Amino acid sequence: MSESSQSSESSQSAESDQSAAQSAPRWEQRFRAPRVSLPEWAEDAPDRSLYFSNVTGTFELYAWDRGTGEIRQVTDRPHGTTDGALTPDGEWVWWFSDSDGDEFGVWMRQPFAGAMPGQEQPAAPGVEAAYSAGLALGRTGTAVIGCSTDEGTTIHVTHGANVPYVVYRSPESAGVGDLSYDSELLAVEHTEHGDAMHAALRVMKLDGTLVGELDDTEGGTRELGLAVLGFAPVAGDPRLLIGHQRRGRWEPAIWNPVSGELRELVLDLPGDVSAEWYPDGSALLVVHTYRARSEIYRYDLADGRMLRLETPPGTVSGASARPDGTVEFHWSSAAEPSVVRNTRDEVVLEAPGLRPPPSVPVEDVWVDGPGGPIHALVQKPGGEGPFPTVFDIHGGPTWHDSDAFAAGPAAWVDHGFAVVRVNYRGSTGYGREWTDALKHRVGLIELEDIGAVRDWAVDSGLADPDKLVLAGGSWGGYLTLLGLGVQxxxxxxxxxxxxxxxxxxxxxDEMEALKAMDRTLLGGTPEEVPERFEASSPLTYVDKVRVPVYISAGVNDPRCPIRQIDNYVDRLSGREHPHEVYRYDAGHGSLVVEERIKQLGLELDFATRHLGLSRPDAPQDQGSPRDQEG
Incomplete structure (x- = not known):
């Protein structure tokens, strides 16, 4: 086939796809509309960038040459790819290759120039398949690869064709932090003290020689965590930018592991503060997160001056300072779809095709709870309440809902539902004590907060008490099943x-890193603290569930494995309780757009049927399967 005929067919196909997208319901358009991530750029070749996009219908990696404008699709896999990195010289693209979304795999690489699907090669022959525990790529051809298995964590060093060797090993969870500019120093985050929620830091040479230690946990007796934010991007500078929690929230500091000097940066900002280096090392790009919104600043290290960089109200989900002094950022709000812009008010990168339809803004609600004020974000459809209401519970648990664009909540609003998202205890962004509060009474503490906001929603007239949906994915899915039995x-x-x-x-059955987290949250293994696992397990309360239950699960999921879900479903089936199950061929969620649409469509169908509501956009052949495979 000639190049011209291929181009013509591709153009016709794109026009057909756009026409079909325009005729689809608005909620489906939000999923199908092409999106792009914040581009990562090669440190020594800033015109070479890497990002991921769903432009083909599956999230894949793309290499972008800013100088020529050329964009090449790097990966093309049935289950999608989003985990990738560029070498500092921009010559190579690395990406993580797993099987069917199971997160267990190896790193592959291919040249940036002409990087096309099918040209990949193993990036580190000799490093066995594992769950990823981080990656750092050096200027000298050195690569540091973190691997997590049932035996714990190992960190390998490779250099060109040399045989990889292990520079770090621990039975506890750990991860690669960063490599110094000259690839002589390696920073590692580790939890050798046994607290998987609060890491300590170690800097070593690549032969394993210790350079410096920083540990705020004091042997696990003081719950303060540290995080690697990056080595100084300047030759001969061993300073490491870190995050710490010494004043009850995340803040940046600069640590010199060679001299031992630690410079804490006291910034007059409420909430959590993170940072990264400007390319010349003279300033920091500060990302400030407070009450579900974020903003960015430039902080000059010489004089401590801080300048706010203009961004609209909402959420900056990523930002990067460029060598020319501009800052690129990925921004959205609940009402406005995401965009990649810079501080010159320019659109940096935009996928071809239709923009997603907007949604409605969020309203902030504060509810008194047993552990203090609880922040919730509310979106409402038009008209007067009370509304059928979805409590869309975030995963993590160490995460938080923010004023950011999300196709799922917007779809529920389109169908006449109010949506409430609760930043329960365990959520980030409200201080260390709020995040750490759920230990030992895991799940039950979060449900106390969710229940308090639920009661407010009914008492305020927002929510119809007979049409209240508890929903969520991952940890949010866990809290959903637990809540149905406990409340x-x-x-x-x-x-x-x-x-x-x-x-x-x-x-x-889960991956080892999550076992370590569970031991931290619950204080031991199921054999050591059986009463805590029993109190926090949805299976314990399954016979108390009164309402219809819908469950979706990836059959290759290493985080919430399928066997334990089948155990719960068998108990529902044994008492002939109304439920439906959808199993699909992927891992912990899907990177395929049509699969995401199908899953939400099934949820919408289940909810509207069981609540006695109409859903005019439901496909006629979707049906209502009791238990189906996808």
């Missing part, structure tokens, strides 16, 4: 995606 009188139905359903079986 059976509060909810009308539940929608749980990739959940923890049977905590004991989940612990034994």
């Amino acid at each position: 059976p009188e509060k909810w009308s139905l539940g929608l749980a995606a990739v959940p923890v359903a049977d905590y004991v079986t989940a612990y034994h």
